[in-house]
Amino acid sequence: MKSEDVKEIKESVRQHYAGLIKTDEPCCSSLTDCCPDTDANGAAEKNGYTEAQISSIPTDAAEHSFGCGNPLECMDVQEDDVVVDLGSGAGIDVLLASQLVGESGRAIGIDMTPEMIERAQQNAKEAGAKNVDFRLGEIESMPVEDDSVDWIISNCVICLSPDKNKVFEEAYRVLKPGGKLVVSDMVTNNMPAWAKAAVSVWVSCISGALPEDQYLDSIRQAGFENVQVLSKSAYAKMRQVEVASVKVEAVKPV
């Protein structure tokens, strides 16, 4: 992809999510049916969070669940672990991870949209979470040290990146040997040319979605092993484009 196209996509994505959080829009996008509920916790419920998870975090964080799954479901996160969430939005997964890692662990969110970082910090303050850290940055060049992290999670974000290979290479760099990547994301096997070219559709997690095989190959190429799809379900349909939500796990070899 040309560098000016990458720049345009990133800027549009940033503006889109800054707009969503500023206007308190509870939906991922008006283009998809990803969030048909308008009540406070509808989005989080649709994304598979349990009632216990939803009630354990500030309402604002649950209300602004812009993901397409629940990456923390069934994860064996331990006390003391360090978890990094790529594209942390208003903080839902970082706040839930912070409960699992305890006081001596750390949950770190990375997001390139300043308005999201600000909202996530407010939500962390309201939650009284002291073991969290929200960092402004891009997931293609993560502000995180090499070999320092036990888990990388992400929820409906990598599909928005114009350089997915770089994201997975960075995830590999920052994970400790034996560390795991667990991501919920969008994939599609039928992307018409008009949708691929439309930035307005890209920002809604659609145009950037790869075919599942390509997505898994990109993870393997970065060096990950045991790459497996843990679950998959139909997620949204927009005109001819059908996107599925997949949850994928992979391990950085020791």
Ligand SMILES: C[S@@+](CC[C@H](N)C(=O)[O-])C[C@H]1O[C@@H](n2cnc3c(N)ncnc32)[C@H](O)[C@@H]1O
């Ligand atoms: C669909 S929202 C998901 C937010 C959050 N994961 C959740 O589940 O609510 C996408 C988020 O990723 C961020 N984002 C998109 N592309 C990014 C990139 N290349 N680097 C860092 N953040 C990015 C956006 O700013 C936005 O907050």
